[in-house]
Amino acid sequence: MTGQLELTGELTIGMAEELVTTLQKALQGNPQLHVDLTAVEQLDTAVAQILVATKLQAIQNAIPLTFSCSPAVSQRLRTIGIQL
């Protein structure tokens, strides 16, 4: 069963701690995980970095992890040179 995690709104460093906890839980409770970012309006470098760390964690735990991004998210990731 693929776990779904949907994130919304503006993701910034202010909610970084909270976001890390949420993602950690999601990674622990699911054999595979899909993170839905299609409703995210904005994200900053700190959050992008958390997503990279999440991906690494998923590789380490051997959990298939996928993302779907809103145009705003894709645009931001592209301009800071990060591929998820």
Place this chain on the structure above:
Amino acid sequence: MDLSRFHAVFVEEAAEHIENLENGLLQLEKTPDDSELLNDIFRSAHTIKGSSGTVGLPDISRFTHVMEELLDDLRNKALTLHRDMINALLEAVDMIKEMIAAVGDKTEFEFARCEPLMERIRALQGKQTPETAHALEKNAATANGHEGQLFLISFVPSPDLFRQGCDPAKLLDELAELGSIESIQADTNAVPPLVELNPETLYLSWQIKLRTSLDKEAVQDVFVFVEDDCSIEITPLLTPQQEIPLLGKLLTEEGIVSEEDVRKALTKQKKLGEILVSQGKTSQAEISKVLEKQGVQKAESFKKAVSSSIRVDLNKLDNLVNLVGEMVITQSMFQQVMAEWQQGSANGFGHATERTDRLFSQLQRIGKDIQEGTMALRMLPVGEVFQRFSRLVRELATSKGKDIELVISGEDTELDKGVLEKVTDPLVHLIRNAVDHGIESTEERTAAGKPAGSTVFLRAYQLGDAVYIEVEDDGRGLDRDRIIAKALSNGVINSEAGLSEDEICNLIFLPGFSTADKITDISGRGVGMDVVKRNIEALKGSVQLRTRKGHGTTVSIRLPLTLAIIDGLAASIGDEVFIIPIASVVESLRPAQHVVHTVEEQGELVNVRGEYIPLIRLSRALEIPGKQQNPWEGIAVVTHYQNRKYGLMVDELLGEQQVVLKNLGSATPKVQDISGGTIMGDGRVALVLDVAGIVQMAHV
């Protein structure tokens, strides 16, 4: 997370795909319509791209992506294949090899080096020739006002940047406003996995390529607020066209032209060599010399050794595991018999002995099979090494301006891994010789009425107890007169009298012998053939050369199967026992008196069902007293060597048995007719005969 621990696995896995890519591309050039092959190539590129990305090697992933796109277009028939594409893709394979080698050595690979090639591949994909693509690109760039200096910006921010309330994304956005960002790549290697992540620490750093008409200071200004605790490097880059290729570097190194000249020449879209010549900076001869050197440097990369691990066919392993299983069962059956025996079971003594006998012979059979299975593990198909030569021939031929096809056969022939490793170097040498000296220039061929396209054959086959590897070319052949003249002037021989054609040809294996008029860097410095011969002899093999003037040359390498356990036919001569390898035995017979013929000065012949076979009396050849003086009282063991049969006369046959072949040790001088010794079941030492050696010594 530190992904680098996966790198070793990646390097190993990638090596296989690279080989697949390389061989596939070479094959594709011959059969451009093979869609299955194209799919296979695509899959290899795709796998390299995917796995390099997964293990944190984004550079390789990005580079392979460009290759993959071109391959995909070919696959979808959006593009049709032409030679430029194969060339570019092969160069790309080389580039990936270098990148992966850098990963293996844990050294840095400058990604900027890939750019020109990536651009070329993209241009090919644009369904334009590279030249027009360049022109178009340039026009477009000017039109968009994007022309300007390209800067490589390395931005390693302070880990505390977030805490200072700064988001690097803002800086990057600002940078983008200065011109156009050609590429941006965040280095995520320092980012730990989520559980170890401190979300307020910045682990990322960036490599950015920015094209702008502004100067370096303007770029520097973007970072003005953070430059105190961040490391920022801004380097103006050469545009890809200014990248100096290998030839340019070599020319500069040799002191033939200055780097300045090379750079100027590079601004024109012509072949580098031609421009330098036309500008009078150097002569065509000098260029050719260096071009050859370039060929050699490329060729060097083919000499890499066979890897130290071995890949075993799963069937072979399964077979072994089965046998071990059988052995365990037999063992427990034995145990049961022994237990019954001790209890004085009602079955009786006789019955137990019978069962023991049966179990024992079963165990013997299993033991023999395990032995064979284990030896087979060391055997590798020669194809693994042969495939590499396709590329070698292609590169060498291109550098010599010849049109040569390499035809490979017998890839499945198996050779001991150790032998295969050591035979690679001599083969590289022989193939280079064939390409460089053997094959004539296209003009010479046409003048001689031969087709312009030439062929080099590389084949392997097993015959009897040996594996043969042959390198054959359809070139000019060896010049017998020149060899003799050279040998006379070197003092190698005193006169040509009494030398057979074969012996004359084989003179070139003597140290310091080369008849090449023109000494080139590819081959022909007078060292070589003797080294080839020495290397092969170190493997207990031999080298033979056959040539026909105007028709070509064949060099044939004979390598013994190095299985340490051989099936042998034990035979006695006088008081001694000798082992003849079964693999070279055709049959054994006692000839009737009337079928043995003596030919004046030629020795004896035996007529076996109408076929006359030379008879070699082993007692005479080995200089030991035999019991039987007449062939019709002894036994003729018919063996074959190089498609001919020879009868070896022995006193009597003792039977067939497996023997462990041991080296005689370095204390014994090299004996041509004995390949080793063995200890027989009864403790006696028997010598194992080398049929090839005996035939050669007997001169029949």
